[in-house]
Amino acid sequence: xxxxxxxHGLDHLSASSINLFVAQPAMWAMQKLLGHKSRxxxxxxxxxxxEAGVEMGLFDPNLPLEDCQEAARARFNQLTxxxxxxxxxxxRAGIASAVAIALGELRQYGIPGxxxxxxxxxxxxxxxxxxxxxxxxxxxxxxxxxxxxDLKTQGRLSSKISDPHARQGAIYHxxxxxxxxxxAYVTPQKIGVYRLEDPxxxxxxxxSIARSIERFLSLSDDGAELTAALSPDLDSFYWNDPGSRAAxxxxxxxxxxxxxxx
Amino acid sequence: xxxxxVPSSGGDFKVFVAYNAKAGRWYTxxxxxxEPMFEVTDMTAVFDMPNLETGWFKFSSGVxxxxxxxxxxxxAAPNPGTDFKRGFQIDLYSEKxxxxxxxxxxxxxxVIEAMNNLYDLWMAAPENVAGKLPVAxxxxxxxxSNKHGTNxxxxxxxxxxxxxxxxxxxxxxxxxxxAAPAPAAPQxxxxxxxxxAAGGAKVGAPVF
Numbered sequence: 001x002x003x004x005x006x007x008h009g010l011d012h013l014s015a016s017s018i019n020l021f022v023a024q025p026a027m028w029a030m031q032k033l034l035g036h037k038s039r040x041x042x043x044x045x046x047x048x049x050x051e052a053g054v055e056m057g058l059f060d061p062n063l064p065l066e067d068c069q070e071a072a073r074a075r076f077n078q079l080t081x082x083x084x085x086x087x088x089x090x091x092r093a094g095i096a097s098a099v100a101i102a103l104g105e106l107r108q109y110g111i112p113g114x115x116x117x118x119x120x121x122x123x124x125x126x127x128x129x130x131x132x133x134x135x136x137x138x139x140x141x142x143x144x145x146x147x148x149x150d151l152k153t154q155g156r157l158s159s160k161i162s163d164p165h166a167r168q169g170a171i172y173h174x175x176x177x178x179x180x181x182x183x184a185y186v187t188p189q190k191i192g193v194y195r196l197e198d199p200x201x202x203x204x205x206x207x208s209i210a211r212s213i214e215r216f217l218s219l220s221d222d223g224a225e226l227t228a229a230l231s232p233d234l235d236s237f238y239w240n241d242p243g244s245r246a247a248x249x250x251x252x253x254x255x256x257x258x259x260x261x262x
Numbered sequence: 263x264x265x266x267x268v269p270s271s272g273g274d275f276k277v278f279v280a281y282n283a284k285a286g287r288w289y290t291x292x293x294x295x296x297e298p299m300f301e302v303t304d305m306t307a308v309f310d311m312p313n314l315e316t317g318w319f320k321f322s323s324g325v326x327x328x329x330x331x332x333x334x335x336x337x338a339a340p341n342p343g344t345d346f347k348r349g350f351q352i353d354l355y356s357e358k359x360x361x362x363x364x365x366x367x368x369x370x371x372x373v374i375e376a377m378n379n380l381y382d383l384w385m386a387a388p389e390n391v392a393g394k395l396p397v398a399x400x401x402x403x404x405x406x407s408n409k410h411g412t413n414x415x416x417x418x419x420x421x422x423x424x425x426x427x428x429x430x431x432x433x434x435x436x437x438x439x440x441a442a443p444a445p446a447a448p449q450x451x452x453x454x455x456x457x458x459a460a461g462g463a464k465v466g467a468p469v470f
Binding site: 100101104105106108109110142145147157158159160161182189190191192193194195 | 379404405406407408415417451452453454455456457458459
């Protein structure tokens with residue numbers, strides 16, 4: 001007998017998936033059960049771009065900073081070429097500075113380890129009580145130090161690791177339990193590198209969320225019916241993407257004029 | 263928040279504790295003329311948050327700062343002139359770490375930001391409503407690079423609560439603000455972890 005995940009075509013979970021289920025269950029259902037993908041905004045592209053520049057500079061420590069910054073800007077330009085997000089220029093303005101600050105801190109760790117010619121490390125871990133594995137990718141792994149670092153870009157520096165990030169780190173820790181998990185939060189002005197304390201308490205929450213998803217999926221084998229049982233929070237930035245809002249209208253029958261603008 | 267402050271100018275009769283943002287270190291001195299400065303290695307003290315004051319400060323080398331304090335946190339005093347900057351001052355107390363009562367003031371943006379974060383933690387804590395004073399610790403520093411070069415921002419966390427010490431009694435126990443308590447105690451800010459090359463905590467090498 002197949003489990004509820006498999007009956008809905010879900011063969012794995014991820015940190016982003018369980019965090020989305022917690023934050024926006026209607027969007028989770030729309031994406032995972034009905035296959036509607038959402039486009040992300042300029043802030044997310046900024047993160048991808050900064051990470052590209054930082055990765056380049058970490059794996060080639062002699063590469064001039066300007067080259068890393070240019071690579072990050074080029075990546076951002078590529079990702080936002082067709083974006084209508086009004087924040088594109090604002091996000092672009094902070095990229096070079098964030099790359100410089102991140103490299104200033106993280107180059108002190110040395111060159112990250114690589115595996116099979118790829119710079120990011122795939123992890124797959126099974127957690128007790130969850131019938132499908134968790135899959136993820138490590139940003140920067142330093143085997144010599146026993147440290148895994150995940151880079152997060154922000155507009156304003158966090159003073160602590162957020163709960164969703166702690167869950168992500170706990171999954172990494174479950175996969176590489178003898179490594180310390182750190183999150184490097186970088187803004188255009190500063191950086192804070194924080195250690196994930198007591199990952200086991202967060203992994204219990206990960207399992208709890210996964211079981212909630214499983215119970216939800218067990219209610220019906222009809223993904224459309226499950227999705228329709230939820231209701232989207234259209235005020236949230238998660239729904240800024242016009243495509244997602246249009247999909248919401250299709251699924252939940254919301255008249256456009258009745259939909260609040262995010 | 264409703265404490266009153268008499269605008270003052272010049273004259274500084276309290277021994278101070280200073281934060282050097284370039285070095286990320288704290289310094290103070292014993293009370294007395296020509297006493298040398300020494301480093302405060304454990305910056306943990308009672309912070310007299312209800313009597314925190316803001317105002318205009320003019321720091322000059324070798325002399326006491328000139329200052330014009332705001333009537334209240336909600337009302338800024340007029341700018342007294344050039345070279346004055348916006349800042350804050352607050353009394354700290356620790357017999358063990360500071361040798362008693364010390365005054366801490368700063369006009370540095372990164373220090374003000376750090377104090378704002380501590381202020382928010384204090385405001386949100388239920389202990390504040392009960393009239394307790396926070397025992398705060400500088401748990402670390404964050405490197406910040408900008409046009410001024412690299413400076414280090416202190417990170418404060420509240421590590422305990424206490425009744426107002428006698429040494430701070432002269433400030434008067436201002437009534438706590440009527441802020442609604444947060445539903446749960448706030449999490450202390452995380453501490454910046456330096457890289458292994460910078461002397462960070464030794465982490466065991468992986469076994470696989």
